[in-house]
Amino acid sequence: MTIGIHDISAATGSLVFALADLAEHEGIDVGKYHRGIGQTEMSLTAEDEDIVTMAARAAAPIIERHGTEGLRTVIFATESGIDQSKAASVFLHRLLGLPRAVRVVEVKEACYSATAAIQFALGIVARRADERVLVIASDVARYELNSSGEATQGAGAVAMLISENPAVLEIEPVSGVWTDDVWDFWRPNDRSTALVDGRYSVQVYLESLEGAWNDYRAHGGADFSSFARVCYHQPFTRMAVKGQQRLARIADPDGESTDIDRLADTVEYNSRIGNSYTASIYLAFLSLLDNGPDLSAERIGFFSYGSGAVGEFFGGVLVPGYKSQLRTEELQNMLAARRPIGYDEYRHRHIAYDRVGDFETADETHGDVRFAGVEQHKRLYEAR
Ligand code: COA
Numbered sequence: 001m002t003i004g005i006h007d008i009s010a011a012t013g014s015l016v017f018a019l020a021d022l023a024e025h026e027g028i029d030v031g032k033y034h035r036g037i038g039q040t041e042m043s044l045t046a047e048d049e050d051i052v053t054m055a056a057r058a059a060a061p062i063i064e065r066h067g068t069e070g071l072r073t074v075i076f077a078t079e080s081g082i083d084q085s086k087a088a089s090v091f092l093h094r095l096l097g098l099p100r101a102v103r104v105v106e107v108k109e110a111c112y113s114a115t116a117a118i119q120f121a122l123g124i125v126a127r128r129a130d131e132r133v134l135v136i137a138s139d140v141a142r143y144e145l146n147s148s149g150e151a152t153q154g155a156g157a158v159a160m161l162i163s164e165n166p167a168v169l170e171i172e173p174v175s176g177v178w179t180d181d182v183w184d185f186w187r188p189n190d191r192s193t194a195l196v197d198g199r200y201s202v203q204v205y206l207e208s209l210e211g212a213w214n215d216y217r218a219h220g221g222a223d224f225s226s227f228a229r230v231c232y233h234q235p236f237t238r239m240a241v242k243g244q245q246r247l248a249r250i251a252d253p254d255g256e257s258t259d260i261d262r263l264a265d266t267v268e269y270n271s272r273i274g275n276s277y278t279a280s281i282y283l284a285f286l287s288l289l290d291n292g293p294d295l296s297a298e299r300i301g302f303f304s305y306g307s308g309a310v311g312e313f314f315g316g317v318l319v320p321g322y323k324s325q326l327r328t329e330e331l332q333n334m335l336a337a338r339r340p341i342g343y344d345e346y347r348h349r350h351i352a353y354d355r356v357g358d359f360e361t362a363d364e365t366h367g368d369v370r371f372a373g374v375e376q377h378k379r380l381y382e383a384r
Pocket of ligand 1: 029030031032033036148149150196197198202235236239
């Protein structure tokens, strides 16, 4: 029995802010952003967008293509949740028109939780091969203005259908896992922006990669040389380079190269979208699928990291013919259609983001669903 990703689709915010603009206003060389952290733009959400509308936009094409037969579980991974109690997937369930006989839940552990969601989904399908699970990763990454993390903000969602006999990626059973209780990045309940010890988080990320890789190998995981590509969690895309260098050093010390060039196809989307937290590693994967060569039957590695901190390394094999399943043009059109905003508007939107009490949002987007506002503490979503 093979289980894995049967379909994958992504969405991002409707606005875009260029890091060249940020650098100019900070009076620094844009090379720090373009080359130093590997980011050129960040996606931002409009007033009537959030993690739920992005998730709906990502998942709708999957439901349209595959219907809801056998779909009995939806797992929503996020670290920018919109309610402390009600799962974001409950809103999504209605917006996607899913049947009542579906369990929905939200999971959290910083940027890692979508990988946990996939592992849970694999377990469900292993018990009942006729069931399929919709896994969604959706996040809006926000840091304080003038903080070290500001340039790495972003917004995005990836939806994946997990099933038996997948058409895109067969996920292999071995995983390497790692956890440590540290304070590298966190967001207390009274804050809408994350707190981060940036340099320390880079260090913990790499320790976690090493720990998860060693555990993966100790459990019978494949040799480093058998991976055609590795997709890394990308809080900023240069982090993937640091990860690949560290992994090559410990996993392939006699290898001639760290194969940095082979990362290129995995960073295309994240360098333009910015950090999308839980969605970031799966956007890296989608970027490889859309922009890379046909790697049918090749093994792909995944390193998933969530601050706090949890890491996991696992592998999968691309199913021959997977290219025919992709929606490359749709995502590229979505990226191109984002409305560019300047520095003043960016700052104004950042400050105005936290709204409390009842409010209506401006009608800024043209998607099938929109976040209409809050009434009596209830978030309102409208399907167009
Ligand atoms: N041209 C090219 N590169 C430049 C440059 C220029 N003009 N100016 C600086 N750089 C390079 C630096 O040498 C550095 O490279 P290195 O990491 O290989 O040493 C890189 O750009 C970043 O510069 P740095 O001074 O370290 O940036 P910073 O301290 O302002 O912030 C982070 C970097 C990652 C700490 C910051 O973006 C952050 O806090 N991000 C949020 C947390 C995060 O993403 N954590 C990752 C793990 S989850």
